[in-house]
Amino acid sequence: MVELNWDEIEDKSITIEAITANPPCVGCLELIKVVAELGLEHGDKLNIINYVGKMGEEAFKKYGITAVPAVVVNDTVRIMGVAPSKETMIMAIGEACGQL
Numbered sequence: 800m801v802e803l804n805w806d807e808i809e810d811k812s813i814t815i816e817a818i819t820a821n822p823p824c825v826g827c828l829e830l831i832k833v834v835a836e837l838g839l840e841h842g843d844k845l846n847i848i849n850y851v852g853k854m855g856e857e858a859f860k861k862y863g864i865t866a867v868p869a870v871v872v873n874d875t876v877r878i879m880g881v882a883p884s885k886e887t888m889i890m891a892i893g894e895a896c897g898q899l
Contacts, residue, residue: 801889803898805841813892814846816871818864821852826882830868833885837892845892 817834819827831849838847850858858864862871866880870891877891893899 801886801893801899803889803893803896805844807898808844808896810843811846813844813896814848814871814873815888815892816848816850816858818850818855818858818867818869818871819852820867823851824867826880827868829882830870833883833888836885837888 815834815837817830819830823831834847834849838845855864855867858869858871862869862874862876864871864876864879868878868882869876869880870878870883870888872891872895875895877894878887883891890899
C-alpha cells in the first residue's frame, strides 16, 4: 500500500475536486465514499470540493473532463471515467504534492 508522509503536507494545501453524476453511478458512489474517508482521516490537509451533476459543468469545461467520476487534484485531472480506490486516491495526492 502507498504511504504518504502526511506530516510534510501543509494544512489545506491539497485541493481535491470530486466530480460525479446526478443521480450518481456506481463509480461515482465509490468516489464519494473514498473522498469522505480521506476527509475524515486527513481533513486538516485537504480542501475537498464535491461537484454533483450540473454543479460540475464549470469543472467539465475548465479541465476538459469527458467522463465521470473524475478527480482533480491541485488543478490537474488525475482520474477520469473510473472509480478510484482509496490507494489510487492517495497516489494521486502523493503525485500532486511531490511525494511520489
